[in-house]
């Protein structure tokens with residue numbers, strides 16, 4: 001069957017597809033009416049961005065079952081209880097997940113390493129049950145996808161800031177646009193790599209939180225609970241260790257107004273330096289054209305400046321202090337390194353993924369591994 005045939009018989013044409021991003025306090029839901037081959041052009045993407053707003057926000061309960069029920073209610077209400085118009089959904093959920101194979105009977109199941117209200121829950125099963133109750137017409141072909149937060153944020157930011165005409169969807173075409181590295185510094189450090197316009201997939205996405213980093217200053221490497229022999233990045237930079245190391249009670253208190261200015265800038269400087277060590281290692285391996293910084297810690301005032309400085313210093317050569325020769329993008333770190341846009345890019349990234357999947361341009365498996373939610377206190 002050719003891809004054209006697949007599109008001709010695409011069941012989702014004209015139906016509504018959804019994305020749901022489970023954030024700390026709210027479930028962010030976006031939807032659009034899918035049409036075959038949509039977003040194959042830049043104009044199509046702009047139109048899609050228009051269609052995708054407004055986003056619905058539902059107060060999160062932080063318990064998978066409650067959240068999924070709230071989501072189902074929202075979907076049903078949007079479709080006026082007529083689920084024959086439901087084309088599918090991408091759930092951007094806190095992982096890690098038991099499997100990334102959609103054919104596997106455990107597909108949809110969140111592993112025991114997930115946040116407390118989500119452990120061992122099969123959220124796709126829960127959603128199917130919640131959608132089916134008291135309604136008719138849920139199409140068996142409706143697409144249910146799982147995705148991780150960092151990957152969805154990277155995808156959303158990328159497509160919102162790139163010209164889609166220039167994104168390469170085929171291997172070995174002249175339109176290769178280079179790699180793109182998205183870092184989230186939040187409860188833990190997460191990352192996603194986009195290469196040739198697509199998220200790089202694997203059983204685990206870039207597990208950068210367990211990259212070994214060198215302690216700076218007086219720091220003694222705290223042991224990683226998973227790798228006692230390694231000074232893992234998460235042990236210096238995760239939100240919990242940050243509070244512990246600097247004796248701050250709540251993350252919200254880390255501002256120059258609430259704590260001593262010297263301490264504040266020490267926190268930002270050191271955190272940026274550790275993340276930059278990891279980013280420099282990844283950059284030497286993958287030569288990203290752009291690096292994006294997202295997450296609550298990366299949003300702290302001064303973080304991106306310190307990050308650029310540390311990143312540049314780590315890649316400078318000994319002769320003449322020039323940056324890694326031949327890596328052109330390093331010449332202007334101000335444009336190469338940017339901040340993540342709109343906090344909603346994760347929910348748009350999820351929508352983007354489901355549309356790509358329906359267009360058969362998306363990856364064959366979707367990856368789920370990283371946890372992307374703060375621990376409940």
Ligand SMILES: [Zn+2]
Nearest residue numbers: 210224227232
């Ligand atoms: Zn580790």
